[in-house]
Amino acid sequence: MARKPADQSVNKEDILLAAADVLQRNGYESTTMKDIAAEVNLTAASLYHHFRNKDALLLAVLEAGIEHILSQIEPIAVSSYPPDHKLRLMIHAHVTGLTNNTAVGAAMVFEIKSLVSVKTAPDDGRDPEVAERRRAFIARRDQFERLFRAVIQEGIERGLFCPVDVPIFVKTLLGAHNWVGVWYRPDGRLNGDEIADRMADTFLRALQPA
Amino acid sequence: MARKPADQSVNKEDILLAAADVLQRNGYESTTMKDIAAEVNLTAASLYHHFRNKDALLLAVLEAGIEHILSQIEPIAVSSYPPDHKLRLMIHAHVTGLTNNTAVGAAMVFEIKSLVSVKTAPDDGRDPEVAERRRAFIARRDQFERLFRAVIQEGIERGLFCPVDVPIFVKTLLGAHNWVGVWYRPDGRLNGDEIADRMADTFLRALQPA
Amino acid sequence: MARKPADQSVNKEDILLAAADVLQRNGYESTTMKDIAAEVNLTAASLYHHFRNKDALLLAVLEAGIEHILSQIEPIAVSSYPPDHKLRLMIHAHVTGLTNNTAVGAAMVFEIKSLVSVKTAPDDGRDPEVAERRRAFIARRDQFERLFRAVIQEGIERGLFCPVDVPIFVKTLLGAHNWVGVWYRPDGRLNGDEIADRMADTFLRALQPA
Amino acid sequence: MARKPADQSVNKEDILLAAADVLQRNGYESTTMKDIAAEVNLTAASLYHHFRNKDALLLAVLEAGIEHILSQIEPIAVSSYPPDHKLRLMIHAHVTGLTNNTAVGAAMVFEIKSLVSVKTAPDDGRDPEVAERRRAFIARRDQFERLFRAVIQEGIERGLFCPVDVPIFVKTLLGAHNWVGVWYRPDGRLNGDEIADRMADTFLRALQPA
DNA sequence: TATGAATGAGGGTTCATTCAT
DNA sequence: TATGAATGAACCCTCATTCAT
Numbered sequence: 109m110a111r112k113p114a115d116q117s118v119n120k121e122d123i124l125l126a127a128a129d130v131l132q133r134n135g136y137e138s139t140t141m142k143d144i145a146a147e148v149n150l151t152a153a154s155l156y157h158h159f160r161n162k163d164a165l166l167l168a169v170l171e172a173g174i175e176h177i178l179s180q181i182e183p184i185a186v187s188s189y190p191p192d193h194k195l196r197l198m199i200h201a202h203v204t205g206l207t208n209n210t211a212v213g214a215a216m217v218f219e220i221k222s223l224v225s226v227k228t229a230p231d232d233g234r235d236p237e238v239a240e241r242r243r244a245f246i247a248r249r250d251q252f253e254r255l256f257r258a259v260i261q262e263g264i265e266r267g268l269f270c271p272v273d274v275p276i277f278v279k280t281l282l283g284a285h286n287w288v289g290v291w292y293r294p295d296g297r298l299n300g301d302e303i304a305d306r307m308a309d310t311f312l313r314a315l316q317p318a
Numbered sequence: 319m320a321r322k323p324a325d326q327s328v329n330k331e332d333i334l335l336a337a338a339d340v341l342q343r344n345g346y347e348s349t350t351m352k353d354i355a356a357e358v359n360l361t362a363a364s365l366y367h368h369f370r371n372k373d374a375l376l377l378a379v380l381e382a383g384i385e386h387i388l389s390q391i392e393p394i395a396v397s398s399y400p401p402d403h404k405l406r407l408m409i410h411a412h413v414t415g416l417t418n419n420t421a422v423g424a425a426m427v428f429e430i431k432s433l434v435s436v437k438t439a440p441d442d443g444r445d446p447e448v449a450e451r452r453r454a455f456i457a458r459r460d461q462f463e464r465l466f467r468a469v470i471q472e473g474i475e476r477g478l479f480c481p482v483d484v485p486i487f488v489k490t491l492l493g494a495h496n497w498v499g500v501w502y503r504p505d506g507r508l509n510g511d512e513i514a515d516r517m518a519d520t521f522l523r524a525l526q527p528a
Numbered sequence: 529m530a531r532k533p534a535d536q537s538v539n540k541e542d543i544l545l546a547a548a549d550v551l552q553r554n555g556y557e558s559t560t561m562k563d564i565a566a567e568v569n570l571t572a573a574s575l576y577h578h579f580r581n582k583d584a585l586l587l588a589v590l591e592a593g594i595e596h597i598l599s600q601i602e603p604i605a606v607s608s609y610p611p612d613h614k615l616r617l618m619i620h621a622h623v624t625g626l627t628n629n630t631a632v633g634a635a636m637v638f639e640i641k642s643l644v645s646v647k648t649a650p651d652d653g654r655d656p657e658v659a660e661r662r663r664a665f666i667a668r669r670d671q672f673e674r675l676f677r678a679v680i681q682e683g684i685e686r687g688l689f690c691p692v693d694v695p696i697f698v699k700t701l702l703g704a705h706n707w708v709g710v711w712y713r714p715d716g717r718l719n720g721d722e723i724a725d726r727m728a729d730t731f732l733r734a735l736q737p738a
Numbered sequence: 739m740a741r742k743p744a745d746q747s748v749n750k751e752d753i754l755l756a757a758a759d760v761l762q763r764n765g766y767e768s769t770t771m772k773d774i775a776a777e778v779n780l781t782a783a784s785l786y787h788h789f790r791n792k793d794a795l796l797l798a799v800l801e802a803g804i805e806h807i808l809s810q811i812e813p814i815a816v817s818s819y820p821p822d823h824k825l826r827l828m829i830h831a832h833v834t835g836l837t838n839n840t841a842v843g844a845a846m847v848f849e850i851k852s853l854v855s856v857k858t859a860p861d862d863g864r865d866p867e868v869a870e871r872r873r874a875f876i877a878r879r880d881q882f883e884r885l886f887r888a889v890i891q892e893g894i895e896r897g898l899f900c901p902v903d904v905p906i907f908v909k910t911l912l913g914a915h916n917w918v919g920v921w922y923r924p925d926g927r928l929n930g931d932e933i934a935d936r937m938a939d940t941f942l943r944a945l946q947p948a
Numbered sequence: 949t950a951t952g953a954a955t956g957a958g959g960g961t962t963c964a965t966t967c968a969t
Numbered sequence: 970t971a972t973g974a975a976t977g978a979a980c981c982c983t984c985a986t987t988c989a990t
Binding site for chain 2 (some may be wrong): 136281303
């Protein structure tokens with residue numbers, strides 16, 4: 109379970125990886141500082157030398173997750189591939205991102221009420237920096253969604269995709285993806301690549317012009 | 319916020335409705351007995367006259383949710399409509415179920431790690447009755463998924479749907495649906511019916527034979 | 529009341545002493561983590577840094593008590609003194625143990641239903657380690673009783689004591705002793721030594737051969 | 739477990755019997771109103787039609803216990819039997835009282851700190867009647883002890899018993915007796931009569947003049 | 949009488965967080 | 970950096986008790 113031998117010092121990166129794992133495994137509220145610390149052979153108190161508080165730590169996880177997935181998606185989105193090919197690549201990148209990197213999953217379902225509990229949010233007031241970073245994270249996640257909208261829109265305009273309600277279609281797409289993070293098991297029948305292929309097939313077929 | 323005037327006695331039904339709301343709003347771990355009680359103008363202690371403990375209460379919510387949605391879906395699934403029509407009706411029923419009944423949402427995303435934390439599960443041992451009911455709930459949820467698989471399978475066999483990886487397709491479908499429970503806002507651009515229609519269009523198109 | 533100044537850190541030993549006192553004063557069910565904590569100028573929460581839970585803490589008290597008294601009794605029991613002298617010494621050690629060390633009293637009357645309530649016992653299931661330690665404690669207490677049986681038996685066999693129903697005699701003896709822990713007051717007419725002497729006289733007379 | 743069929747009304751007597759049982763089984767703090775009520779197929783709330791509160795109910799048990807045993811002991815104490823015969827009869831009555839009547843056991847060990855918790859006592863202030871009855875009970879129990887002292891004293895004065903420290907001897911005697919209430923099991927090797935005989939032998943031998 | 953509903957008080961326990969070492 | 974000790978706040982749950990029916 110523990111990722112680090114007892115006699116090595118850890119750095120922020122180690123903690124973030126461990127935290128992402130625990131977060132995906134247990135969910136926000138069930139993830140305790142002690143859990144995260146144990147994963148890197150530290151005490152909970154020690155985590156506070158690396159992160160101001162629990163919110164800051166978990167926010168860092170989310171940031172890492174969203175940046176990772178954006179770093180995969182953005183290059184595709186700005187490429188000159190035709191929209192259908194772009195979309196296939198983006199779907200593939202997103203789904204495999206979710207199956208391979210626990211932080212991505214955390215970042216994606218952060219929107220879920222379970223994670224952004226009403227009770228957690230007000231803490232923003234106490235820590236303006238965290239509040240600001242949270243806003244920035246939300247903005248990045250919106251940006252992520254916009255990239256998908258853009259490629260669909262482009263496809264429609266170019267006549268490659270049948271006209272659809274773009275926002276709803278993207279929500280549909282992303283919901284299907286995010287759910288992968290929930291049910292995917294590394295020892296399942298299909299690996300991330302295979303799942304991604306099938307899902308891309310589905311959504312591209314759904315966009316086929318009549 | 320409070321659903322009941324202070325001078326009326328409440329019944330289990332009232333509590334379940336309130337609990338479903340709070341549950342959807344806050345998630346399992348963040349949902350407090352006090353929160354639920356406040357919603358019906360009670361003390362947390364009073365809830366224990368109606369439910370043995372928190373697990374039992376929230377399980378009752380999940381049960382209500384799954385039974386509600388199954389009562390909508392099952393009649394369609396066993397009807398003699400052709401698979402494509404069946405599927406459209408089922409999608410519609412599921413999505414509107416999610417937008418109209420908070421308990422359905424809770425029941426659907428129960429599987430999500432955030433909600434059924436690893437730590438919560440082992441508590442089963444302490445309350446065998448709850449453990450049994452939890453198993454039964456899981457079984458019902460599996461049944462729910464099976465209904466979707468069956469209709470897709472039927473459509474493929476009858477040549478009405480193009481051949482797809484049925485399990486993955488259904489996960490895709492359900493993931494998209496469940497996500498609706500997360501982002502749907504009653505004051506949004508579209509109501510549940512409209513969202514359901516668009517999603518049905520998408521998935522039926524994705525199943526169109528070549 | 530408080531045994532420690534507010535500005536010193538406490539260790540397990542301090543807590544055990546305080547807990548033994550409170551336990552003897554209030555009994556198991558009435559003994560509160562808060563009570564024990566107050567005795568050492570701590571918060572109840574702080575106790576959980578030293579002991580896993582209430583059961584573990586109080587069990588540690590019982591263990592300390594039984595080990596203390598066994599450490600006094602066993603050397604006598606295995607010595608080569610004649611049985612009558614042994615018995616006198618053992619009675620003396622036991623009674624003064626009860627008047628001088630509150631943990632001994634707790635350990636002795638643990639069997640009393642008030643202390644090991646039917647309701648408390650089943651909790652064993654939840655904490656296997658505590659369950660095991662509880663078993664070990666019971667075994668030690670049985671061992672304690674056996675030492676008394678052995679010396680009586682030896683005396684009878686050697687013709688130094690009149691034949692008696694050994695198990696009943698020992699229960700009689702131990703009951704009389706344990707009751708001392710209940711009525712003894714440090715400011716009473718007699719101190720522990722004096723009480724012990726009188727009780728030893730009584731029981732040795734009761735064993736005199738005809 | 740329940741002593742009354744569900745369709746019969748209960749009276750104070752029934753409740754007292756049930757309460758004595760539960761009390762002996764669980765101890766004071768662990769005995770809940772609900773437990774007692776269940777034993778007579780009532781709700782906890784219903785008990786309040788028969789007894790002002792928990793203290794009053796349990797005090798009634800103690801009163802019943804002490805009166806019962808005094809009704810057995812007093813006639814013997816005031817009889818004209820010689821002290822040794824008196825003492826044998828009293829011991830016999832006390833021990834069998836303890837093995838046959840759960841209320842007696844409760845009344846006897848009431849003194850034990852576990853039962854008269856420091857926290858319970860102060861409640862006296864709230865209910866002057868209960869406070870008064872508690873004092874009366876204590877007085878009766880002292881009276882009980884005095885009867886034993888008197889017979890010993892009488893025996894010593896008449897030269898039938900060797901001189902002993904009477905208070906200590908009586909505490910020894912009563913402690914041995916009370917302990918019977920703790921370890922006695924109806925299915926044990928000996929019944930109450932046999933145990934009583936052996937204990938009487940022991941203490942009479944201990945009083946034999948040199 | 950009897951009870952279902954309700955509650956205030958309190959108890960055990962967890963957890964994020966602080967601080968001295 | 971790292972940690973052991975400590976704590977306040979909060980949570981789940983129990984219980985004696987009250988009251989309307």
